[in-house]
Amino acid sequence: MANNTNHMDDAIKKAKIQIIIFLILIILAVFSAFYFYHKLQKANETLIEKNILLETAKDSISALNDDIALYKDSLATKLEWLNKKYFKETNNYELSQNVDGLVQRSRKTGDYKKYDAALALALEEEAFQKIIDNDFTGAIVLFDKIDKIYPTYHMAYEIKNFLKKNKDSFGTTAGQETIKKKIVQEYSWKAPKKKLERIRGQVERDY
Numbered sequence: 001m002a003n004n005t006n007h008m009d010d011a012i013k014k015a016k017i018q019i020i021i022f023l024i025l026i027i028l029a030v031f032s033a034f035y036f037y038h039k040l041q042k043a044n045e046t047l048i049e050k051n052i053l054l055e056t057a058k059d060s061i062s063a064l065n066d067d068i069a070l071y072k073d074s075l076a077t078k079l080e081w082l083n084k085k086y087f088k089e090t091n092n093y094e095l096s097q098n099v100d101g102l103v104q105r106s107r108k109t110g111d112y113k114k115y116d117a118a119l120a121l122a123l124e125e126e127a128f129q130k131i132i133d134n135d136f137t138g139a140i141v142l143f144d145k146i147d148k149i150y151p152t153y154h155m156a157y158e159i160k161n162f163l164k165k166n167k168d169s170f171g172t173t174a175g176q177e178t179i180k181k182k183i184v185q186e187y188s189w190k191a192p193k194k195k196l197e198r199i200r201g202q203v204e205r206d207y
Contacts, residue, residue: 117153131195
């Protein structure tokens with residue numbers, strides 16, 4: 001009888017110990033859950049802050065790009081105004097009525113004045129006519145003169161270099177068409193409108 005009582009007491013003690021251990025494990029699990037939840041919440045907050053900083057940086061970059069675009073437009077407008085102002089102040093004749101005479105006179109006298117907008121414009125007209133006529137070598141010579149007379153004038157420098165790099169294409173119909181198409185697509189800024197339209201017409205007709 002005494003042995004049965006002892007066995008029962010031992011069993012009760014073991015059960016109590018197991019219950020205590022179980023409770024301790026539950027408490028540890030709860031604390032672990034709270035701990036990891038807190039860590040996860042902090043990580044999430046950090047990620048949100050980083051995303052906010054990233055969006056702010058994107059907005060700043062976008063605003064900066066807008067400012068740069070506005071500055072470029074403003075600079076282009078000012079340069080165009082200065083060019084027109086210079087043209088008006090330094091030329092006392094009507095260019096549209098005197099293009100041929102102006103070019104011929106400059107050729108005879110050799111008087112290629114620096115920053116002569118009128119002469120540069122006249123030579124540009126003739127250079128684009130050379131392109132229309134497939135005389136690309138002649139066009140290079142004229143664009144080179146424009147670049148010397150009026151550096152940075154329209155796209156004379158760029159077209160001259162483009163033509164020089166594509167000399168091998170001058171002698172074939174396909175090469176000539178490719179050159180003209182490229183000029184229409186990429187080198188048409190400030191080009192003489194009527195000449196450019198004729199080149200565009202040639203390209204559209206041939207393609």
